[in-house]
Amino acid sequence: MYQHRKEIMQNVFLTYLPASKFKTSVLSAHLVTPLQKETAAANALLPAVLRRGTMRCPDMESLSAALDTLYGAQIDYTVRKKGERQCVGFVASVIDDAFAPAGEKLLEPVADLLGELFLDPVTRNGRFLAEYVESEKQNLIDAIRAIRNDKQDWADVRLMQEMCAGEPYGVLRLGDEESAARINNHKLFNHYQQLLATSRMELFYCGSARQERVQGALCRAFAALPRGVVAEGEPIRRVAAPQEPRYLTEEMDVTQGKLSMGWRCDTDDIPAMIMANLIFGGTSNAKLFLNVREKLSLCYYASSSYARSKGIMTVSSGIETGNFQQAHDEILHQLELVKQGQWEEWELQGALATMCSSLTSLSDSQGALENYYLGQTATGAEDTPEDLMAALRQVTPERIQKAAQSCRLDTVFFLKGKEETVC
Amino acid sequence: MLTNYDRIGETARWETLPNGLPVCIVPKKGFQRKYALFATRYGGMDMKFQLDGKWLDTPAGIAHYLEHKMFDTAEGNALQELAKNGAEPNAFTSNAITCYYFSSTEQFYENLKILLSFVSVPYFTDQSVQKEQGIIGQEIGMIEDNPEWQCYKQLMQGLYHHSPARTPIAGSVESIREITAQTLYDCHKAFYTPANMCLVVVGDVDGDEVLRLAEEILPKTSGPLIPRDYGTEEPLTPCQKETRSRMEVSMPTFMAGFKCPPQHGGEAQMRSTALGELAIDVLVGESSPLYARLYSQGLINGSFGSSYDILPGAAYVYLGGDSNDPHAVVRAVLDEAQRLVREGLDQAYYLRLRNANFGTALKALNSFENIAVSMAEGKFLDYDPYRFPEVYDSITAGDVLDFIRENLVEERCAVSIIDPISGETKE
Numbered sequence: 001m002y003q004h005r006k007e008i009m010q011n012v013f014l015t016y017l018p019a020s021k022f023k024t025s026v027l028s029a030h031l032v033t034p035l036q037k038e039t040a041a042a043n044a045l046l047p048a049v050l051r052r053g054t055m056r057c058p059d060m061e062s063l064s065a066a067l068d069t070l071y072g073a074q075i076d077y078t079v080r081k082k083g084e085r086q087c088v089g090f091v092a093s094v095i096d097d098a099f100a101p102a103g104e105k106l107l108e109p110v111a112d113l114l115g116e117l118f119l120d121p122v123t124r125n126g127r128f129l130a131e132y133v134e135s136e137k138q139n140l141i142d143a144i145r146a147i148r149n150d151k152q153d154w155a156d157v158r159l160m161q162e163m164c165a166g167e168p169y170g171v172l173r174l175g176d177e178e179s180a181a182r183i184n185n186h187k188l189f190n191h192y193q194q195l196l197a198t199s200r201m202e203l204f205y206c207g208s209a210r211q212e213r214v215q216g217a218l219c220r221a222f223a224a225l226p227r228g229v230v231a232e233g234e235p236i237r238r239v240a241a242p243q244e245p246r247y248l249t250e251e252m253d254v255t256q257g258k259l260s261m262g263w264r265c266d267t268d269d270i271p272a273m274i275m276a277n278l279i280f281g282g283t284s285n286a287k288l289f290l291n292v293r294e295k296l297s298l299c300y301y302a303s304s305s306y307a308r309s310k311g312i313m314t315v316s317s318g319i320e321t322g323n324f325q326q327a328h329d330e331i332l333h334q335l336e337l338v339k340q341g342q343w344e345e346w347e348l349q350g351a352l353a354t355m356c357s358s359l360t361s362l363s364d365s366q367g368a369l370e371n372y373y374l375g376q377t378a379t380g381a382e383d384t385p386e387d388l389m390a391a392l393r394q395v396t397p398e399r400i401q402k403a404a405q406s407c408r409l410d411t412v413f414f415l416k417g418k419e420e421t422v423c
Numbered sequence: 424m425l426t427n428y429d430r431i432g433e434t435a436r437w438e439t440l441p442n443g444l445p446v447c448i449v450p451k452k453g454f455q456r457k458y459a460l461f462a463t464r465y466g467g468m469d470m471k472f473q474l475d476g477k478w479l480d481t482p483a484g485i486a487h488y489l490e491h492k493m494f495d496t497a498e499g500n501a502l503q504e505l506a507k508n509g510a511e512p513n514a515f516t517s518n519a520i521t522c523y524y525f526s527s528t529e530q531f532y533e534n535l536k537i538l539l540s541f542v543s544v545p546y547f548t549d550q551s552v553q554k555e556q557g558i559i560g561q562e563i564g565m566i567e568d569n570p571e572w573q574c575y576k577q578l579m580q581g582l583y584h585h586s587p588a589r590t591p592i593a594g595s596v597e598s599i600r601e602i603t604a605q606t607l608y609d610c611h612k613a614f615y616t617p618a619n620m621c622l623v624v625v626g627d628v629d630g631d632e633v634l635r636l637a638e639e640i641l642p643k644t645s646g647p648l649i650p651r652d653y654g655t656e657e658p659l660t661p662c663q664k665e666t667r668s669r670m671e672v673s674m675p676t677f678m679a680g681f682k683c684p685p686q687h688g689g690e691a692q693m694r695s696t697a698l699g700e701l702a703i704d705v706l707v708g709e710s711s712p713l714y715a716r717l718y719s720q721g722l723i724n725g726s727f728g729s730s731y732d733i734l735p736g737a738a739y740v741y742l743g744g745d746s747n748d749p750h751a752v753v754r755a756v757l758d759e760a761q762r763l764v765r766e767g768l769d770q771a772y773y774l775r776l777r778n779a780n781f782g783t784a785l786k787a788l789n790s791f792e793n794i795a796v797s798m799a800e801g802k803f804l805d806y807d808p809y810r811f812p813e814v815y816d817s818i819t820a821g822d823v824l825d826f827i828r829e830n831l832v833e834e835r836c837a838v839s840i841i842d843p844i845s846g847e848t849k850e
Contacts, residue, residue: 019453020453021451021452021453021454022789023431023432023785023786023788023789024785024786024789059715059719060709060710060714060715060718060719061710061712061715064709064710064715065710065775067710067779068710068775068776068778068779069775069778070782071778071779071781071782071785072778072779072780072781072782072783072786073782093786094782095782095785095786098432099430099431099432099785101778101781131719135718135719135721138721139724139725142673142674142724142745143724143725145673145674146672146673146674146726146745148671148673149570149671149672149673149676150569151568151671252671253670253671253844254568254671255564255565255567255568256561256564256565256567256568283506284502284503284506284511284512284513285502285503285506285507290503293558294500294558297554297555297556297557297558297561298557298561299558299561300558300559300561300562300564300565301565318561318564318565319561320561320564346507349507350503350506350507350508350509352509353507353508353509353529354506354509354510354511356509356528356529357509357510357511357526357527357528357529358511360455360456360528361455361456361526361528363455364454364455364456365789366789
């Protein structure tokens, strides 16, 4: 376990990162639960309903007033997919005590509010308020439907749904519309009680307060958290690509087509695969950017990303519908070059320098740190940014090549614009 | 000149180089990242200007096109040079400015040299300019498929009669065809001159070294600040009360805009920004009674937002998001504005919101990007962005009510709506 992560109550872990260079403190609390088709929508709905009101601040106006009084403190609910885990909870940020004009203490009241949001929601007859559930349910359904408004998001989501159909990884972060529509107040309240008792809780703090003070404030705020047997869920599984890649096409009334491609990476050498992805399409200096965009002018963007917890690499690109085949072939060709070890020394060094720079910079952003450590703790990974940097520096060209060779194309999804009709 | 800002725990050093370039260094101890931004006061709206005594009308989208092409150098491409050093370089073009920036943890001064050099030395060929049309054409295609962008474009065309605010920053596939290497050279000569630019560096850096490098690399003299033309001042009534179209969206999305008098720089403009933001928060911000009511009625959702924006020769308040009944939302906002003007503001509510806005402004100082862009904008418009605590102190509930009384009225309002392709249109 990380040096700075500590179990402060049964199955409640606090990651504490001291820093006094920021104007703010960030405090977050998440329940970590298996990502499953059956429960994803209910999990996603829960923090939205909880965010509507607590017994002390029973509506949006009084909650906002409480936060405004703390100099515009913010508490946002979040639903995140980390590997095959779904993390639901709240992220709070508040100006550091040092800048409170009247010298107020701001950490404790924010911690209290966080605790109340989880443990003391406004209820009537042992249920949530019906109007809160109904309106947030509608918002959730609207948000799921709205994914298609951003065409690249839509193409990426459709790729993942098709490629990982039947695997937890194929489940959308917010769940699906049908499951959302079936939720009612009764089911949701039961689900809430069960989730609270059976999920590991991850707390995070980054700011200038001392550890004892943070821990004290959180232990008090979460003292009433029920603790049962924690359900951790199955370890994540790597799946093999089919013999022949699957090709899927959808049509929409859009100007630009979106091409999404997914590979299964069958390697345990994660640092080498990270490097392979960076050289292929992970930076603005990568083969995809330099060739598909700059050399051939086929697109405005083409980039790849590697989900290491699941062993999947994907490419996203926006192209003219008529250029599908050319762009598709060029993307495969560029990956082939990585598999053959055909890159210049500067490509490797640039990729490494870019990655190290972004890992080093993590410590400059509370939001990035919060997200990084939640991802690590949720998926059971234990390396710090420094550990990862050290591992990347050890990677040899041979290892990169070998990792790239483990990639097999699984699914290609193309969102094409409607062909223009000739009058 | 070094200034300490005790209320926000910040320091800034401003110097002007012999060639006229203003340079700002914001020290940030304890941070690994170092950030440099090189900005020119030249944006999408600067299409008509005077160069060497002659008025030029340039194609829509040229400032943005120039931004793309600036990365080309005689030796290759500066984007790649920076990326090789592990820097994360990028650029953006807004209505009023173009900025080039990078952040890096290693080789900062080396990267700074590259930045200063590629932005100040243009290198275009007809062939490379031609080639970029494919890439930018794709970029335009991408943003045209974005419903929020279309909604904003429609709103600007509804609000303004002839202001260049009507024209999308990237131009159109047609307008960018007119761009040649020569027009790009003209625009570079007109606007990429030290007196019209600003360099901002944020991070734990040696300020003297930054100044030395800038002096060494940049031109020794500056061209003049040239006249530009944004057209005659507009009436405060919109061109078209409602603009509407259909796209592939899951539910209607809308924006309402309220025309406000243009601003002319100085601390008055900075105060106007703070006042306008505060007024719109009082009216329909997340902690307003109206927001809570509209949200619980299902008329708005988490996508709803509002702000106040100032452009060259133009200013407007806007609000919007996804809604199944945009007109009901706009009606409710107008009614609430009238109610506030009639009944006045609860002082405690007002002070709470002012504190909250102060906190939000303070939080923004965690972001090097925010700091650098606001410093450059402040220099171009002649105000000091770090004086925001004093500016907030100076705003009263009466000022806020005056702003609402004057601006948040039906005569100033235009609405833009994007409906789904399938489904009924609610009138």
